[in-house]
Amino acid sequence: MPKAILIYIGAIDAMNRFIGRMAMYLIFILIGVLLWSSASKVFMAPSMWTLETAQFVMVAYFVLGGPYSIQLGSNVRMDLFYGDWSPKTKAWIDAFTVFFLIFYLGVLLYGGLMSTAYSLGYFGSEPFDFFLNLVGAFITEGPSAAGEEIGFLERSPTAWRPFLWPIKTVLCLGVFLMILQSLAEFFRDIGRLRGVMD
8 A cells, every 4th residue: 555545544543542542531521511411400590501511511522533433443333234245345434435434424524513603603605605705814814803703603592602613613624524434444445455554
């Protein structure tokens, strides 16, 4: 296999392993938030922020751990026949079906980018143009120019009313990392079929 592909596989695996292992510790933050929620309901006035914070932490835990789960092969799959197949047959099937996963993740990423752009006050239908203009303004003219590109920031319709763009950004990042990991898995399957990877 070309050296560039092997470097890509190694770099994506290392990055997603690091992010996934860091994301595992979000479970302790989630436990802390839920414990505080229970304690505040029993001993004082209930906190308004705990439910949504728990939801946001759970989304980050799930979506940032997704690429690492793909890497480990611990994602859910129908194992009715798959477990009995030879490694080569599994590699053929995985190399074919990964395109369905990448297509699904691509649609999910596009929707996530549209939603994130909306949460930053963009109401058009070209989120890529919005983000290119936003990044371009930030790089060339600084944060104040980027701030002028942003419109009315979307907030949650609850009593706490947190901004929604941070968690939507995390969702887009996690889906993008899953696409990168899926491509690495595709290249790994090709390597298995060619007999150069185990």
